Amino acid sequence: MKIPFYKYQGTGNDFVMIDNRTQVLSKNNARVIKELCDRRFGIGGDGLILLEKPEMEGDDFKMLYFNADGNESSMCGNGGRCLVAFAKFLGIINDKAKFTAIDGPHQATISDKDEVSLQMQNVNEIKQMGNSVFLNTGSPHHIIFTRNVPALDVKTEGAAVRYSDEYLTQGGTNVNFVEPQEENVFLVRTYERGVEDETLSCGTGVTAVAIAAYATGKAKSNTVKLIVPGGELSVSFILDGSEYKDVWLTGPAQQVFKGEIVCKP
Numbered sequence: 001m002k003i004p005f006y007k008y009q010g011t012g013n014d015f016v017m018i019d020n021r022t023q024v025l026s027k028n029n030a031r032v033i034k035e036l037c038d039r040r041f042g043i044g045g046d047g048l049i050l051l052e053k054p055e056m057e058g059d060d061f062k063m064l065y066f067n068a069d070g071n072e073s074s075m076c077g078n079g080g081r082c083l084v085a086f087a088k089f090l091g092i093i094n095d096k097a098k099f100t101a102i103d104g105p106h107q108a109t110i111s112d113k114d115e116v117s118l119q120m121q122n123v124n125e126i127k128q129m130g131n132s133v134f135l136n137t138g139s140p141h142h143i144i145f146t147r148n149v150p151a152l153d154v155k156t157e158g159a160a161v162r163y164s165d166e167y168l169t170q171g172g173t174n175v176n177f178v179e180p181q182e183e184n185v186f187l188v189r190t191y192e193r194g195v196e197d198e199t200l201s202c203g204t205g206v207t208a209v210a211i212a213a214y215a216t217g218k219a220k221s222n223t224v225k226l227i228v229p230g231g232e233l234s235v236s237f238i239l240d241g242s243e244y245k246d247v248w249l250t251g252p253a254q255q256v257f258k259g260e261i262v263c264k265p
């Protein structure tokens with residue numbers, strides 16, 4: 001059997017994308033998903049995303065996200081943006097989308113320049129620990145404000161935090177290293193749980209960074225620009241009391257190639 005797949009990338013965070021409305025791919029096979037995400041033995045990707053039939057009234061589709069290790073995980077912001085572009089390509093939506101992912105409902109819009117804006121979950125809990133901050137934007141993020149971010153060994157330093165006693169019992173965390181560039185502009189490098197390496201961009205990560213920067217007084221505006229190794233993203237939000245609402249992640253999402261998965265018997 002041959003399963004059609006597409007490859008998408010959003011600021012270098014790359015995903016294998018499958019239209020699974022007819023259940024062509026089994027979700028319960030972590031080994032197969034891991035192999036498909038492998039950059040040598042498979043297609044290659046930071047994760048795999050299934051577009052499935054909607055289960056909630058008013059939704060256009062449902063999102064299922066798997067990390068490159070083959071396991072289903074929490075929300076992927078760049079993956080969600082890429083999935084919206086995929087849904088447009090498939091003719092399911094035009095320039096607006098409503099869908100449900102593991103963290104709940106999302107809305108999205110596509111601009112005439114093909115930038116995808118995705119509404120993220122509200123944030124009402126932010127933990128500050130010296131130069132570090134922890135918050136959950138659909139996925140858990142530890143943020144370290146530091147210097148000389150381009151020179152860091154993100155894989156080693158990120159793994160040390162991800163596997164620390166503090167996070168191990170909670171299922172781990174993603175780790176973001178952040179350095180201010182100009183007013184309301186931050187450089188971000190992210191170690192991703194489930195990829196267990198640095199990725200070129202992380203959507204829930206930069207969303208967490210923007211909110212953390214604002215909450216700690218490092219950003220003055222509620223629209224923040226994030227520079228990541230794979231490009232640029234922007235995040236906007238409204239602070240209502242102690243809750244961050246109307247949180248939007250915006251950036252490019254592109255189809256890179258398509259092909260067929262040849263399933264071995």
Ligand SMILES: N[C@@H](CCC[C@H](N)C(=O)O)C(=O)O
Nearest residue numbers: 073076077078139202203204
């Ligand atoms: N790349 C993602 C985050 C994906 C989830 C993460 N690896 C985790 O398991 O928490 C993004 O763009 O948000």
